[in-house]
Amino acid sequence: MTDPASSLTPAMRQYMDAKKEAPPDAILLFRMGDFYELFFEDARRAAPLMDVVLTKRAGVPMCGVPYHAVQSYVARLLEAGCKVAIAEQMEDPRLAKGIVKRAITQVISAGTVLDDTVLNAGRSNFLIAVLPGKARLGVALLDVSTGDFRVTEVADRAGLETELQRLHPAECLLPETVHTRWQAEGWPDAPAPMVWTPVDDWLFDLEMARDALCRQLGVASLDGFGCRGLDVAVGAAGAVLSYVRNSLRRDASHITSLQVYQNDAYLVLDRISQRNLELVEPIFADARDATLLGVLDHTATPMGGRLLREWILRPLRDCAAIGRRLDAVEAMVRDPLLLNELRESLAAVRDLERTIVRLNVGSAGARDLLVLRHGLAAVPGLRALLGGLDAPLVRDLAAALADLPELTGLIARAIVDEPPLAIKDGGMFRPGYNADLDLLHRAAREGKDWIAQLQAKEQERTGIKSLKVRFNKVFGYYIEVTKANLGQVPADYIRKQTIVNGERFITPELKELESKVTGAEEKSKALEYELFQALREQVVAATAQVQATARALGALDVLAALADVAARNGYVRPVLTDAPVLDIRDGRHPVLDHLMRQERFVPNDTLLDVEENQLAIITGPNMAGKSTYIRQVALLVLLAQMGSFVPAKSATVGLADRIFTRVGAADDLSRGQSTFMVEMVEAANILNNATPRSLIILDEIGRGTSTFDGLSLAWAVAEYLHDHAPVKARTLFATHYHELTELALTRKGVKNYNVAVREWGEKVIFLRKILPGSTDKSYGIHVARLAGLPRAVIDRANEVLANLEGNAINEAGKPRLARSRRKAGGEEPAAQPWLFEF
Known part of the structure; x- marks a missing residue:
């Protein structure tokens, strides 16, 4: 019988061998001359994703992309959730004897990307691994493009979900058995478009992981990194390291350290709060400036941009650590000339973190050496500038900077000022070097x-x-x-x-x-x-020093950016305390304050504690500013705990362990849940997880159901937050249910506030000012007029409203009972007693 393989050409047999070597779920791009070719099922699958023509030769489906544009096509495949294997020509075809030798040189997945044209310079690209243990789950995370390698353990699935929302990883590795189980039971809540990747269970073996990590880090024990007792985290780290080595097809020499971190060191911001507060992503995709990140991102380096994003999503919970950041920011604010020089010097530094990694893995060119040279050359001047700032954190960061004069001198002597893109084109070296x-x-x-x-x-x-x-x-x-x-x-x-x-x-x-x-x-x-x-090879020998310098430069860049924002916008240094208080004078919403160029943002005070001012009930009309105000308070607490100055006249902030928000459900309707169900799920999350150290902002609880159901639920939630000792968190509760203001009569920790409004005839002016006391006017018809409803509808609405308030509607199918009359003890329907008079 004829062997089918015998009918294949030598090149096709070579392709089939490479395909067997590639991961089974990877699309193989096979270099042939000036093109990367794809064949069989890979071609059928990839052609529409890459938007190229699918053809046939000798009955074999195939497509191809030019070698010089391959990264753009790889990016399309990665965006579609694919894994890509690259088979390169390992010798010059002109010099080859027989068929050109080819081999797989890298496997690229969402979490192992190294190419700058695919990566986002302003955000980390984390690959993580999760290993469930008997009592806890181990989590390891690695940004392959920078060498940032960390481990932690979380208590349960909810803790894992919080960590996933903080990290926004690109890819998550799971033991194959866990992947199968979670696929059947339902995935943890993770940010899109994260890819879940099953890998062999044995990759998570503890002893193998310890041995591999010790060899990678050049140590005899992991205890020096704080890994004692973190077995499931170490197992997850071993899986990450093995996966990356296989992807790069070489030793991952740029992974030089491992950091253990504790989740309770950070304020918790779940997916809902990140979305509602628009921290790093806007609710509307075209409004990046309308995020906290958009306001604060005055960073000058890619390292700083990535770190700023992390600081926003991981505010601190330790007064001393926050104080170190605030001391640094204050020192910079006090010396505006030095701050300006510092920012100008940082602007000369490009992405040292990712550059040194590309040099390690062999994907860098001569221009990357110049990036390294120019970045390190800026260090002596930066260190001199930093000597003029009296802040412990600044001194520590300055001490971490290494300018490596011998290395920069070597690159300067070797590489021309404008080298070619490709190292095989020649023309890189200066005359006299060799x-x-x-x-x-x-x-x-x-x-x-x-x-x-x-x-x-x-x-x-x-x-x-x-x-x-x-x-x-x-x-x-x-x-x-x-x-x-x-x-x-x-x-x-x-x-x-x-x-x-x-x-x-x-x-x-x-x-x-x-x-x-x-x-x-x-x-x-x-x-x-x-x-x-x-x-x-001479350059990568200094990898650990370059990485430490890059991290220090990134932190200095973030501090300088925060100082610049504070100086430009009149921010003040907050006072941090462990006491559960919140006292803000003339606070402003940082995003709206930044965006409102034509008019002055109206500042407002906030006073919360767990005794006399624990629950603030805020009433007022639509569009008056209730939602803006409660979001503003949450953002100011977050700013303070990340180590930033705040837009206010003064601010005393008691540390929060979590910020909970319930202000809308637009994001979740696609999950098949009704608006009301989403509202109740979010409320349940708050009531079940809040502590006296939390900050809660609630907007319109109960609006997704009938009036009495909604009012009943809102009332019960408010009572629970005030009365239930394990919760009793500082809370801002914006509502249209004016009946809730009566809680202040029976509970000392409840205070009523309203948004000031001025009426001029038929006109209503929203003053945006939060004042003590309650109001029972919603001005909903006025808002409807502003929205453009027909005049006839507005007139009829006013007529119905007058009838309802005056108990004047007849029996022809129209309601007769006005709330004001019910409260006064008038006509009462037998089936619906006044709910809160017992």
Whole structure:
């Protein structure tokens, strides 16, 4: 029987071998000349995702993409959730004997991307692994593009979900058995478009993980990193390391440290609060400036941009740690000239973190060495500037900076100011760096001079003034003669090609000169490649120092950005305390304060504690500013705990362990839940998880059901928050249920506030000011008028409202009972007693 493989071409057999070596779920891009080719099912699957034509050759489905644009096509496949294996040509096809050798050089998944054209410079790209244990879940996270490697453990699935929402990972590794179980039971709540990736269970083996991590980090024990007792976290870290090594197809030498962190060191912000407060992503995609990140991001470096995002999503819970950040920001605010110089110096620094990683994994070019050189060259000046700032954190960060003068000097001596993009093109090194390279460059130059002289000589010998000596990659050097002059071509010319306007020839002398020129050029390119690899090895030996410097520069950049925002916008330093209080004078919403250029934002006070001012009931009309105000308070607490100044006249902030928000459900309707169900699920989460150290903001609890059901639930929730000792959190409760204001009569911790309104005839002016006391006017019809409802509808609504308030509607299908009359003890329907009079 004939072996099917025997009918395949050598190249196709090579492809099939590579396909067997690639992960079974990966799409294989197979380099053939100037294209990456895809075959069989990979081609069918990838062609529509990459928007290329699917064709057939000898019955085999195939498609291809040009090699110089491959990263853009890889990005499309990754966005579609695919994994990609790259098979490269391992030798020059011109020098190959037989079929060109090819091998898989990398496997790219969402969490192992290294290419800058695919990565977002302003956010980390975390690959994480999760290992459920008997009592806790281990979590390991690694940003492959920077070497940032951390581990922690969480108590339960809810803790895992919180961590996923904080990290926004690109990919999550799970033991295959866990992946299968969670697929059946339901996935934890994770931010889109994170990819769940099953891997072999044995990759999480504890002993294998310990051994691999110790070898990677060059230590005998992980105890020095704080890993004692964190077995499931160590198992997860081992799986991450193994997965990355397999993806890179080489040692991950840029992973030089491991950090253990504790989740209780950070204020918890779940997915709902991140969305409702619009911290880093706007609710509407085209409004990035309308986020807290958009306001604060005055960073000058990519490292700072990524770290700022993390600080926003992971505010601190330790007064001393927050104080260190605030001391640094205050020192910078006090010296605006120094701050400006500092920011200008930081602007000269590019992405050192990701550059040193590309050099480690072999994907960097000569231009990356210049990025490193210029970034490190800025360090001495930065260190000198920082010496003028009296803040412990600044001193610590300055001490972590390494300028590495020997390394920067070496790069300066070696690499030209404008090197080519590709290291195999040559032209990277300065004259004088290597004597052998200089000789080869001289030989190539002289050969080209000889060829130019040959053109002049042949023009003279033949009398053909238009004769040209040209070059292309297919034919090498040749002599081109136009049709009009073909009769003057000497007998020793050898015809090589006929073209539209004439013919091309070669001569023995020309080919001899070509051999000298191209031989010298090829040898010089090969030598440059060797020299570059040797230089790269010298540079990567300083990886740990460069990474530490990059991290310190990122932190300095964030502090400088916060200082710049504070100085420009009149922010003040908050006072942090462990007491459960919140006292803000003239607080402003940081985003709206930034966006409102044409009018002044109206500031407001806030006073909350767990005794006399624990629950603030806020009433007032739609569009008056209730929702803005309660979000504002949450943002000011977050700003304070991340170490930022705040937009206020003064602020005393008692540390919060969590910020809970219930202010809308637009995001969750696609999950198949009604608005009211989403509202109740979010309320349940708050009531079941809040503590006396939490901050809660509630907007319109109970609005998604009937009036009496909604009022009943809102009343019960408010009572629970006030009366239930394990909760009793500082709470802002905005509502249209004016009946809730009666709680202040029976509970000392409840205080009523309203949003000031001024009436001018039929006009209503919203003053945006929060005042003590309650109101029972909603002005809903006025808002409807502003929204553009027809005049007839507005007039009829006013008529119905007057009838309802005056108990004047007749029996023709219209309600008769006004709330004011019920409360006064008037007519009462038997089936619906006044709910809160017992």
